[in-house]
Amino acid sequence: MTPVPAATPLRERLGSLTAALMTIPGLSGHEGRVRRRLATEMQALGLATKTDKVGNLIATAPGEGDRPTVMLFAHMDQLGFVVRKIEASGIIRLERLGGVPERALASQEVLICVAEGRDIRAVIANKSHHATSPEEKYRVLPYQEIMVDAGFSSAEAVIAAGIDIDSAVVYAPKAIALAGGRLAGTAVDDRAGCAVIVEAARHLVATSNRPTVHFVFSTQEEFNLRGALLAAQALAPDIAIQLDLMLATDTPDMQARGDVGLGTGPAMSLYSFHGRGTLNGTMPHPALVALLQESARSEQLTLQRSAQVGVLTDSSYVQLAHHGVAAIDLGFPCRYTHSSLEMCDLADLEGLVKLVVAAILRLKAGFSLDRDDYER
Numbered sequence: 486m487t488p489v490p491a492a493t494p495l496r497e498r499l500g501s502l503t504a505a506l507m508t509i510p511g512l513s514g515h516e517g518r519v520r521r522r523l524a525t526e527m528q529a530l531g532l533a534t535k536t537d538k539v540g541n542l543i544a545t546a547p548g549e550g551d552r553p554t555v556m557l558f559a560h561m562d563q564l565g566f567v568v569r570k571i572e573a574s575g576i577i578r579l580e581r582l583g584g585v586p587e588r589a590l591a592s593q594e595v596l597i598c599v600a601e602g603r604d605i606r607a608v609i610a611n612k613s614h615h616a617t618s619p620e621e622k623y624r625v626l627p628y629q630e631i632m633v634d635a636g637f638s639s640a641e642a643v644i645a646a647g648i649d650i651d652s653a654v655v656y657a658p659k660a661i662a663l664a665g666g667r668l669a670g671t672a673v674d675d676r677a678g679c680a681v682i683v684e685a686a687r688h689l690v691a692t693s694n695r696p697t698v699h700f701v702f703s704t705q706e707e708f709n710l711r712g713a714l715l716a717a718q719a720l721a722p723d724i725a726i727q728l729d730l731m732l733a734t735d736t737p738d739m740q741a742r743g744d745v746g747l748g749t750g751p752a753m754s755l756y757s758f759h760g761r762g763t764l765n766g767t768m769p770h771p772a773l774v775a776l777l778q779e780s781a782r783s784e785q786l787t788l789q790r791s792a793q794v795g796v797l798t799d800s801s802y803v804q805l806a807h808h809g810v811a812a813i814d815l816g817f818p819c820r821y822t823h824s825s826l827e828m829c830d831l832a833d834l835e836g837l838v839k840l841v842v843a844a845i846l847r848l849k850a851g852f853s854l855d856r857d858d859y860e861r
């Protein structure tokens with residue numbers, strides 16, 4: 486057995502902040518509680534924060550004017566549901582918000598967000614097994630058929646508790662520390678990315694001789710991937726670096742999908758595309774691919790590579806902002822994505838902090854974003 490490496494102070498901070506953020510509910514469009522926590526973290530680093538009209542949290546650390554400017558961003562929101570209908574019996578029906586995996590829903594505990602301190606715990610019903618027919622046994626219920634039971638016996642009682650049509654519903658928040666520095670629970674996507682930004686900011690604000698960096702915690706990624714676009718339009722950065730999950734493909738069910746291992750190091754996406762509806766994706770600017778490769782080499786970090794259809798992030802829209810932004814997706818390997826028990830490895834988060842800091846510090850005056858310098 487390989488011994489578990491001793492946790493570094495950075496890894497410990499990442500573990501406690503990620504776990505804390507994972508347990509704050511923040512459905513797309515309802516990110517306020519996560520935003521306020523992150524604003525406190527950034528203000529503690531001496532950075533002023535502001536919030537735009539879609540709820541993005543922005544903090545800028547001004548740097549040397551002759552270097553390219555950077556927007557480093559991760560999304561605060563998580564997928565979930567909104568209340569679609571309250572039945573006379575007190576049973577609640579849901580509308581989906583984001584890529585909810587229906588087969589992972591039966592028997593889940595959920596949290597109906599009313600207000601801090603007044604949230605309501607509830608369960609997603611699983612039909613009594615004694616009454617389940619052989620045909621029903623292997624059928625996944627579409628979300629339209631799912632019943633949420635919070636214990637109320639009438640629609641009036643549901644409404645009196647503060648629940649209404651459009652109330653936010655998320656997986657019951659949890660963070661579970663596992664063996665070997667791994668962390669499982671809700672909204673690892675993308676609270677882990679948010680925690681990485683806080684730690685990168687801690688390092689960058691204490692460093693002179695660096696570019697201007699805009700730290701952006703964005704909204705509504707799981708809804709329609711446009712929240713960060715507003716920040717990019719307002720900030721007009723030269724470069725955008727997005728931090729989010731990368732699909733880990735080292736479990737038996739994922740091996741044909743790629744070559745990204747959990748705990749093996751941070752990863753960069755070289756190709757993403759979503760062909761179902763959005764027809765969008767990101768092919769990173771070659772200058773940034775080269776920058777990340779050089780940074781990983783100098784930091785002696787393993788940089789894993791991902792190329793996936795079916796994955797899409799905010800960067801696909803951010804790259805279209807203003808006169809165009811050189812964009813790249815970086816991330817931490819993540820298992821069981823969009824379920825209530827996603828998993829990451831704190832060593833990967835630590836590697837991602839080091840990688841992104843090293844890359845930003847390498848952005849000197851005259852850094853070329855001319856594609857002809859790279860497309861050989």
Ligand SMILES: [Zn+2]
Pocket residue numbers: 560674675706729730
């Ligand atoms: Zn995400």
